[in-house]
Amino acid sequence: MDRTKRPPVVIANWKMNKTLQETTTFIQKFVSKLNHQSSQAYIAVSFTALKTAADLVKNSPVVIGAQNVSDQPSGAFTGEISAGQLRDAGAKFVIIGHSERRKYFKETNAMINKKIKLALSSGLKTVVCCGETLEERKAGKSEQVVEEQLKEGLSGISPEQCSSIIVAYEPVWAIGTNVAATPEMVQEVHLFCRTKLAAQFGDRIADQMRIIYGGSVKPDNCLPLMQQKDIDGLLVGGASLEVNSFSEIVNFDLG
Ligand code: PGA
Numbered sequence: 001m002d003r004t005k006r007p008p009v010v011i012a013n014w015k016m017n018k019t020l021q022e023t024t025t026f027i028q029k030f031v032s033k034l035n036h037q038s039s040q041a042y043i044a045v046s047f048t049a050l051k052t053a054a055d056l057v058k059n060s061p062v063v064i065g066a067q068n069v070s071d072q073p074s075g076a077f078t079g080e081i082s083a084g085q086l087r088d089a090g091a092k093f094v095i096i097g098h099s100e101r102r103k104y105f106k107e108t109n110a111m112i113n114k115k116i117k118l119a120l121s122s123g124l125k126t127v128v129c130c131g132e133t134l135e136e137r138k139a140g141k142s143e144q145v146v147e148e149q150l151k152e153g154l155s156g157i158s159p160e161q162c163s164s165i166i167v168a169y170e171p172v173w174a175i176g177t178n179v180a181a182t183p184e185m186v187q188e189v190h191l192f193c194r195t196k197l198a199a200q201f202g203d204r205i206a207d208q209m210r211i212i213y214g215g216s217v218k219p220d221n222c223l224p225l226m227q228q229k230d231i232d233g234l235l236v237g238g239a240s241l242e243v244n245s246f247s248e249i250v251n252f253d254l255g
Contacts, residue, residue, distance in 0.1 A: 006210045008039035008226065009166060009233035010250045011127060012240030013067060013095060013214070016046065023049040026243055027056045033247040036061060039233060041250045044095050047081055054090025065093030068101060071114040083122035093125035097153060099172045109152035116153060120161050127166045127235070128153055134173035146189060147196050159201040163208045167193060168235045174215025176237060183224045183231070186213045190230035219248035226252055
């Protein structure tokens with residue numbers, strides 16, 4: 001398969017885990033295990049660990065980023081962190097619209113759209129999450145939900161800006177449940193997303209955009225997922241917290 005157009009990317013989402021010491025130990029061990037060939041490795045650390053992690057990866061291909069960003073550029077928003085501040089702390093990318101943010105912090109597609117625009121204008125790569133709940137899948141609404149999330153989330157963004165966006169399809173029912181979606185199921189949704197992205201931004205841009213899958217990805221299920229034509233990478237939660245399992249996923253070997 002020709003992967004040159006869309007080099008595979010494997011992203012760790014550490015969520016609310018790891019102290020500075022644990023971050024340091026992980027990154028030092030992880031960097032020594034990389035084969036540098038299969039995929040690019042990104043790690044989304046806690047805000048508090050950004051600077052430490054960014055300094056540690058300086059001479060390696062690992063990319064450090066954040067898990068959220070404010071939908072405001074600056075000012076009186078107690079507790080919020082802006083895109084500019086993330087850049088300043090060494091972040092190169094940010095995950096936006098994760099289902100945990102949508103569910104627990106009531107993020108809407110409109111808020112997510114504002115966050116994406118601010119992140120892009122600050123020079124952060126953005127990883128934009130979408131995905132249906134179990135009820136929505138059972139009601140046959142997966143495609144409709146994902147289409148709406150992408151359409152509203154990416155509204156008003158230029159095609160050129162879009163080419164650097166990574167879309168992460170994460171069915172909510174597969175996150176943290178040990179029940180990953182099947183490779184065929186994911187391929188079908190990814191192809192659907194690419195078709196919709198092509199309608200919104202043109203074929204050339206849609207062809208360049210990476211669409212990755214997240215939801216109970218483990219070393220023993222990553223290969224068949226990566227064998228699918230429209231799966232350009234993986235977003236890994238639980239299995240990214242251990243050096244061995246995350247490096248096994250990052251170093252996947254399609255043979
Ligand atoms: P999981 O989490 O790998 O633990 O299912 C994925 C995610 O929430 O990004």
